Ligand code: GTP
């Protein structure tokens with residue numbers, strides 16, 4: 001199936017967030033977990049910048065993807081958590097931008113579909129920060145799914161153990177993928193198609209306040 005992908009824009013702060021009506025699927029996860037790499041793997045081209053060093057993605061980067069005859073949607077590459085330049089402890093938690101991004105879901109509940117893919121490293125199942133991220137996100141978006149990245153790095157036995165542990169800790173199904181071998185990408189596309197096309201029947205109150213993420217955080221510097 002033909003896939004086209006293009007970088008559209010970067011948002012440095014809440015006022016720059018796109019929200020133009022297309023469905024948006026945000027990738028959330030620790031720095032270096034493989035968010036940008038997964039976007040490239042789904043796009044089948046290098047649209048997003050990746051790095052072996054954590055903290056590469058500093059802005060909310062929007063990529064418009066179209067697959068076959070389906071409606072276009074955005075994959076939104078958000079800055080990773082769990083990493084801070086200069087030892088800034090506050091910035092190790094959710095960035096202001098990520099909080100602002102998901103706060104909009106509550107402010108404009110009917111405007112568009114916003115779903116989240118929470119990425120966790122298959123080699124490190126059940127990290128507290130990942131669990132906190134998942135718990136917080138499931139209170140702010142209606143549709144969130146868990147993806148285990150870098151599954152190619154685990155041998156068969158390790159991988160069975162890791163997947164079992166992940167699913168037990170998160171009490172949710174987890175989809176194993178690899179941006180390197182392409183494993184799991186067909187299933188991930190199916191999941192994305194479902195997320196991008198699910199209209200929510202129950203409107204939310206416009207007065208509802210966004211819930212707070214686990215800890216306060218600092219703004220990210222301006223750099224893609
Ligand atoms: P930040 O932008 O810092 O938040 O990181 P990120 O989550 O976007 O990670 P990125 O995609 O830049 O990947 C981090 C490192 O992991 C890079 O060296 C990638 O090549 C590597 N990587 C990503 N996905 C995979 C994978 O599926 N398998 C393997 N073996 N390596 C991967």
Ligand code: MG
Pocket residue numbers: 035036037049050056057077
């Ligand atoms: Mg990145």
